Amino acid sequence: MATANARANTANDMTETKDVGGVSGQRLRAYLDRIEKLEEEKKALADDIKDIYAEAKGVGFDAKTLRKVYRLRKMNTDKRREEEELLELYKAAVGLD
Amino acid sequence: MATANARANTANDMTETKDVGGVSGQRLRAYLDRIEKLEEEKKALADDIKDIYAEAKGVGFDAKTLRKVYRLRKMNTDKRREEEELLELYKAAVGLD
Numbered sequence: 001m002a003t004a005n006a007r008a009n010t011a012n013d014m015t016e017t018k019d020v021g022g023v024s025g026q027r028l029r030a031y032l033d034r035i036e037k038l039e040e041e042k043k044a045l046a047d048d049i050k051d052i053y054a055e056a057k058g059v060g061f062d063a064k065t066l067r068k069v070y071r072l073r074k075m076n077t078d079k080r081r082e083e084e085e086l087l088e089l090y091k092a093a094v095g096l097d
Numbered sequence: 098m099a100t101a102n103a104r105a106n107t108a109n110d111m112t113e114t115k116d117v118g119g120v121s122g123q124r125l126r127a128y129l130d131r132i133e134k135l136e137e138e139k140k141a142l143a144d145d146i147k148d149i150y151a152e153a154k155g156v157g158f159d160a161k162t163l164r165k166v167y168r169l170r171k172m173n174t175d176k177r178r179e180e181e182e183l184l185e186l187y188k189a190a191v192g193l194d
Contacts, residue, residue: 032163045142048135061124066129074133
């Protein structure tokens with residue numbers, strides 16, 4: 001999966017591991033490699049998500065509002081209404097209408 | 098993909114869309130659904146990553162240090178050395194050794 005990440009692969013992939021102070025370099029590196037692989041996939045998904053927002057923006061949707069409505073849609077309805085009502089209350093209290 | 102996300106699916110999946118004020122509810126929902134799908138995959142990966150840290154911790158690695166070394170390993174070597182040297186300098190300046 002291609003990412004925009006410009007880190008020098010060679011530094012990680014070629015360096016030999018050592019066992020230092022009771023720490024197995026090989027095991028440590030195996031964990032780091034597994035984490036890295038998944039982080040790269042996560043980054044690729046984040047990029048895909050960004051692309052969707054860009055695409056939506058391209059056809060006229062406001063990306064910021066889209067992000068807000070995405071978050072609101074994910075919320076439990078009761079929780080959302082509670083938050084919205086509280087916000088309205090606070091807005092009214094400081095004269096925002 | 099199973100996530101820990103407890104949102105009420107029914108609220109999103111059953112609600113009919115409307116076209117309001119020139120906004121196509123159907124198109125809007127299509128974007129939201131695509132974003133949601135990818136966000137769920139991203140969440141699943143984040144959980145997998147968390148599991149790896151937990152596994153490493155289980156065999157004696159310190160998770161916090163593992164996160165630090167993960168980040169350091171991803172960095173360009175020159176950049177990393179520069180940051181490390183600057184940190185050493187600042188530490189020395191305030192008497193941390």
